[in-house]
Amino acid sequence: MKNIQSNMTGTVLNILVAKGDQVKAGDQIAMLESMKMEIPIESTEDGVVSDVKVNAGDFVNEGDPLITLE
Amino acid sequence: MTTKQQTLLKESLDRIKAGGAPKYHEKLKKQSKMFVRDRLVKLFDDGRFKLEDGRFANFKAGDLPADGVVTAVGKVDGRTVCVMANDSTVKAGSWGARTVEKIIRIQETAEKLKVPLLYLVDSAGARITDQLEMFPNRRGAGRIFYNQVKLSGMIPQICLLFGPSAAGGAYIPAFCDAVIMVENNASMYLGSPRMAEKVIGEKVTLEEMGGAKMHCTTSGCGDILARTEEEAIEKAQQYLTYFPANFEKKPPEQEAIPPKEGRPISEIVPEHQNAPFDMYELIGRLVDNDSFFEVKKLFAGELITGFARLNGKAIGIIANQPKVKGGVLFVDSADKGAKFIQLCDAFQIPLLFLADVPGFMIGTKVERAGIIRHGAKLIAAVSQATVPKISVIVRKAYGAGLYAMAGPAFEPDCCIALPTAQIAVMGPEAAVNAVYSNKIQAIEDPKERIKFVQEKHQEYKETIDIYKLASELIIDDIVDGDELREVLIDRFDVYSSKEMVFSKRKHPVYPV
Numbered sequence: 001m002k003n004i005q006s007n008m009t010g011t012v013l014n015i016l017v018a019k020g021d022q023v024k025a026g027d028q029i030a031m032l033e034s035m036k037m038e039i040p041i042e043s044t045e046d047g048v049v050s051d052v053k054v055n056a057g058d059f060v061n062e063g064d065p066l067i068t069l070e
Numbered sequence: 071m072t073t074k075q076q077t078l079l080k081e082s083l084d085r086i087k088a089g090g091a092p093k094y095h096e097k098l099k100k101q102s103k104m105f106v107r108d109r110l111v112k113l114f115d116d117g118r119f120k121l122e123d124g125r126f127a128n129f130k131a132g133d134l135p136a137d138g139v140v141t142a143v144g145k146v147d148g149r150t151v152c153v154m155a156n157d158s159t160v161k162a163g164s165w166g167a168r169t170v171e172k173i174i175r176i177q178e179t180a181e182k183l184k185v186p187l188l189y190l191v192d193s194a195g196a197r198i199t200d201q202l203e204m205f206p207n208r209r210g211a212g213r214i215f216y217n218q219v220k221l222s223g224m225i226p227q228i229c230l231l232f233g234p235s236a237a238g239g240a241y242i243p244a245f246c247d248a249v250i251m252v253e254n255n256a257s258m259y260l261g262s263p264r265m266a267e268k269v270i271g272e273k274v275t276l277e278e279m280g281g282a283k284m285h286c287t288t289s290g291c292g293d294i295l296a297r298t299e300e301e302a303i304e305k306a307q308q309y310l311t312y313f314p315a316n317f318e319k320k321p322p323e324q325e326a327i328p329p330k331e332g333r334p335i336s337e338i339v340p341e342h343q344n345a346p347f348d349m350y351e352l353i354g355r356l357v358d359n360d361s362f363f364e365v366k367k368l369f370a371g372e373l374i375t376g377f378a379r380l381n382g383k384a385i386g387i388i389a390n391q392p393k394v395k396g397g398v399l400f401v402d403s404a405d406k407g408a409k410f411i412q413l414c415d416a417f418q419i420p421l422l423f424l425a426d427v428p429g430f431m432i433g434t435k436v437e438r439a440g441i442i443r444h445g446a447k448l449i450a451a452v453s454q455a456t457v458p459k460i461s462v463i464v465r466k467a468y469g470a471g472l473y474a475m476a477g478p479a480f481e482p483d484c485c486i487a488l489p490t491a492q493i494a495v496m497g498p499e500a501a502v503n504a505v506y507s508n509k510i511q512a513i514e515d516p517k518e519r520i521k522f523v524q525e526k527h528q529e530y531k532e533t534i535d536i537y538k539l540a541s542e543l544i545i546d547d548i549v550d551g552d553e554l555r556e557v558l559i560d561r562f563d564v565y566s567s568k569e570m571v572f573s574k575r576k577h578p579v580y581p582v
Contacts, residue, residue: 008398
């Protein structure tokens with residue numbers, strides 16, 4: 001089990017994966033907005049999404065988990 | 071000389087060249103490590119040592135060949151370099167009195183010859199049993215670091231980390247211009263995991279504490295992560311091709327090569343200021359094919375730093391990466407940029423800034439980490455750099471981001487803009503919110519509110535229109551992205567005779 005974290009403080013614009021999706025390291029899993037910029041978040045691991053921890057509009061700090069991979 | 075004397079000498083030398091006991095050579099093999107002399111054969115042209123001094127250091131001890139360090143001079147790509155290389159088969163590469171003396175002497179040699187000095191480190195640290203002879207005295211281990219600081223900016227100093235560099239020894243890489251680390255084998259720490267557990271109660275693995283990957287991604291102490299020792303040596307050889315032998319010379323030139331083919335820059339850069347794009351693709355279109363040599367690739371990826379060749383000539387590139395953290399500058403990226411700029415400026419490597427930066431990060435996390443003083447380091451380095459420096463505003467340059475990327479006030483030889491450029495204290499959305507916040511809140515009808523905001527955005531955009539800034543002579547020119555390479559080649563060629571003294575004084579009080 002591995003959490004993919006936000007690399008920056010900001011707001012979640014959208015989550016691009018759902019529970020059960022297969023993702024590979026380097027796939028974009030979410031888009032944040034911070035400093036008025038769109039910030040793509042890429043998965044750092046391969047795995048299947050077992051949990052989505054945030055919703056569009058949520059505030060996240062650097063290091064907060066966005067999704068969990070199995 | 072009698073045959074007997076000749077035989078004695080030959081046997082003695084053979085013993086020295088063999089290094090430590092066979093069991094330690096076996097250990098090297100298990101760790102996928104090369105023997106120290108094989109590393110040097112791989113490093114030097116034709117595998118040839120031009121000279122080696124102190125071979126007989128501690129000879130009389132019997133079991134300490136060369137006292138655990140090889141100090142030699144050879145050629146790399148036809149140019150002289152000095153080397154000190156620990157031998158981990160001799161008492162784990164630890165330092166005795168003669169080890170230290172040999173290292174100091176090769177530093178003195180490199181200083182006199184004005185040639186690069188490479189530190190091939192693989193050492194357990196000081197020999198505690200010898201501490202009085204090698205630790206506190208005038209020509210003790212401290213003098214190695216003192217010399218490194220003295221040589222900094224005079225000659226290139228590079229560390230290749232093949233094994234541990236523990237405690238005080240960890241300062242050798244710290245004082246080098248660049249540190250190349252071999253994955254899984256290299257490590258760097260003040261206190262080992264064992265010591266940490268005893269002294270502060272922390273339980274941690276060596277890799278977590280001070281492994282190559284950690285230092286290249288997180289601490290920033292490592293510049294280049296190599297998979298193997300061979301790759302580390304090749305990286306050092308490549309690195310040197312961008313550098314002159316010393317600060318008084320210009321970097322060597324190579325044959326000009328056209329850039330990698332691909333999408334034109336006008337297609338790469340999105341017009342929409344907030345959308346991410348990959349700055350590497352743009353760099354690829356500018357520089358000679360396969361000439362980009364990145365430094366700290368895995369650390370603070372929102373700022374790209376690396377050497378490249380433009381029409382055969384070495385340059386240093388500092389570029390924001392909009393794809394990572396929006397290209398926003400953070401504490402680590404500021405440090406990364408500051409060191410890289412100083413490195414290029416010290417060795418006459420012209421600087422190219424490619425700006426697409428929303429500014430420095432804000433928020434409590436970064437304020438507490440001292441973003442202001444870290445940002446000040448970067449801006450200080452930009453100010454002091456007197457090598458030819460070109461600032462290209464690729465897209466946005468907001469706030470102090472403009473200053474960090476060698477904006478007009480920082481004496482670039484030119485500040486040129488692509489048609490997509492936008493220079494301002496802040497972006498339109500932030501600016502309209504800041505100025506009209508109360509007024510926007512007061513408009514009750516949502517449609518009216520949106521209309522008002524859009525009008526103000528438009529007005530703001532007109533005030534920061536890039537043609538207006540060119541008309542006011544704030545920027546020196548507007549250039550088509552697809553012509554940028556040619557423009558840069560011509561401009562760097564013109565600026566190559568630049569001579570300038572920044573300021574007369576002893577030294578600045580550096581913001582750290």
